[in-house]
Amino acid sequence: MGKTRAGFRQKFLNRGLINFAGLGLVDMQVDSPPVPAAPLILDTLPNPNLPNAGCPRRARVELDLLLMAIEALDVSGSEAILQTAQHLELQPIIPGRVKLWLMRGTNPMRRYSQRRSLSLDEAKALTLIICFLSKRLTVLIRQLLFGYQQLSDKSLALEHHFRLGDYLERFRTLFRSRMNPKRAGVIAYNTDEKLNDLAITMLTRLLFCTGTQGPQRLWCSLFDGEVV
Amino acid sequence: MTVQRQYILPNCTLLVEGLAGADGSDPAAPLTVVLHAECQFPGIVMPLKGGREFLDGLVQAVSDYAQSILSGVPNLLASREAGSIVTLEPNGPNRHSVTVRPTTDEDKGEPQTAVLTTVQFFDLMEAIDQLLADTQTLPELSLPLQPIPRRNVKPPESVAQRAAPVVVGASTLVVAAAALFFIPIPDLKPTRAPQGNNSQRQEQVELDGESVPGTTAQSGEPLESAAIADPTDPIAAAAALSQLEVAAPAITDEDTLAALQSDLVDRVESELDSDATFDDRLIYRVAVSETGEVLGYKYENEPALTQVEATPLPSLMYLPVDGDRPLDEPVAQFRLTFEPDGSVTAERVDDDAP
Structure with missing residues (x-):
């Protein structure tokens, strides 16, 4: 087998079809590890015409809160986020838990907020993950919103819907444990009612992410009022 | 050949009727001419219907409105746009009302309205997205997705609110200058260092x-x-x-x-x-x-x-x-x-x- 292959190579070399030395591959100096190419799936989202590099503040807050809503819906949500990153072949951007934590830390409302900004590729990766996971949770999201509709039409407390009450409580707990209570943006949500409203808003947005064009719509909406 | 396409979702059914192909001989030809479009919602008796103009207006209005729900940023341009015959606006905390103005050629007089829940509106949007993704129906129709430019966004504070700090600062300076005007200038005596x-x-x-x-x-x-x-x-x-x-x-x-x-x-x-x-x-x-x-x-x-x-x-x-x-x-x-x-x-x- 090996002999045959060597024979083939010799034949090609003789014909001059493959000339490794000529291509400079033989004595090529490698100074740095090869730069991993950005996953192709990111090209489905166009680059917005932003005045400065990095994602605007609202986009960073939005992405983090949507991920938090997914975690509130799904108990194993944080694990699912990492698995989805693997499934969508986004490891070059999100290699692990720490990178994900750093990316979500760009939300300025966080307790351990990162000073760096979120790059567009990172934001695209998070957008795709949110849409993928929300699509998996479509049935639950629709049930919760339908229940919310019925309860609010009858002016009943939201806790009457067991599953909805569970979601709201988990969302409030996650929000309070992760957000810096001294920030003005967080002080605005200092009551259960305001946090419930935020949780329902995020649930509604997750519903719109579940659609056929969900990623494109979510991606576009992140830059509303920011592009020039 | 008249072709009917239906996009059925739990809370919305979008029906598009039209002609496929120029001569009608090819059964696989895409639908290119819209004769009739109809939106049905369970629980709402009157369906929304219209021709090509209605469908185009619906695609644009639903897309803009969905984007404003996702971002929470209202689009000034969309609400001002008088050309479109379909308008969408929030109606209470969880309701969205669709209004379809009568087109001039049909001249039915009364505008058609429907109040949708969030889930119903989402299904309408999803039906439209599926229509846009369908290469067999109206292949030239594309999704008009663009982030709203900065100039079309209503600033979070009004002009008066934004001008207030400047006015307060300037008037404070004037008051301070007027008060200090009456204080005599101290004459400096040179002292031996x-x-x-x-x-x-x-x-x-x-x-x-x-x-x-x-x-x-x-x-x-x-x-x-x-x-x-x-x-x-x-x-x-x-x-x-x-x-x-x-x-x-x-x-x-x-x-x-x-x-x-x-x-x-x-x-x-x-x-x-x-x-x-x-x-x-x-x-x-x-x-x-x-x-x-x-x-x-x-x-x-x-x-x-x-x-x-x-x-x-x-x-x-x-x-x-x-x-x-x-x-x-x-x-x-x-x-x-x-x-x-x-x-x-x-x-x-x-x-x-x-």
């Missing part, structure tokens, strides 16, 4: 030190501090005297001078041993304060320097408490002479001829 005084004094001391042979080696030392450290040192006492010469005004009153002169002689004689004798005449220049304290003395001849311990001058020397502060009380200067036989005389020294 203490640093300059010190250096001048130091120079004077050094000059004096050089004038006496045998003391040149010590003249470079910081004499001022020595004067405070050891009042018995003749060099230091001389420095103190030099300080006084520079800084202190002279006493000019004749009576005071005479009194101080006799007082000085009395005090020195009382301190001096009665049987003291000197090899030579000892001549000192002495500065005395108004109260008779000896503030400084200086040798005038060589024996005066070597035999200063035999005179009572070191013990009479007054040590100022605060050595750093220059003395500015008036002084009188006398030339004090110890004769070899032990007698003491004092005579006035004029400032002009020391």
